[in-house]
Amino acid sequence: MTASANIPMCPVIHFEMSYQDRERAAAFYSAAFGWQTQMLGADMGHYLLLTTATTDAKPGAPAGAIGGGMFARSADMPEHMQTPSVVIGVPDVLAAMTRVRAAGGQVLGEPMTIPGVGEYVPFIDTEGNRLSILQPS
Template structure:
């Protein structure tokens, strides 16, 4: 079974939205720079739901809305062991993979997809721990 390991939310003003979650729920955030697409990492729990940390909570992130990106809506990120195999399974099940996997430095390979109802989610093949 492939667990949900992360969530993502689109935003127009990343600092405003990050501060909202900090003030409303006590979440911590880290603003990343242009080399990481101005992504924002949200920490909702001290330990997340990665396979080596099975406490049931997940962390998330914010991404800047952009006219050249498809399906910019809230979504979940599903941890997979083989992203290419999972892409084939998504398509075989009636979904649509949105582009090719991109490498996120220090994290792993990532690609978004649409399910049969048009909901955007994504997959992450994490880098293996040394």
């Protein structure tokens, strides 16, 4: 196992998926996995917040249970932006963007501020996967 010197280990802190029917998606994940759901309003893009655990992992299990969310699919959005992805927490979004580019990834735009959450920007890795980075508030 290797790690780059002087780069903090940045954990996966969130995941995202798209939905066609928010109520149906909320009902499915609640019924199938017991996840808690919260439907946010228009000011937050009708986001469906998903809570997958209310406490951290049990002793001996991997730490870092994460929650996630879902957003509405849109014909105006590229398909690769509507596939499941993970969000990686970083201490400095601009420095992380520089590292993504230097490692061969493609940053998709500039950071956007999510009120009460932090600075967020999606990127595509060297394998064509869409992920995002988030500097928490």
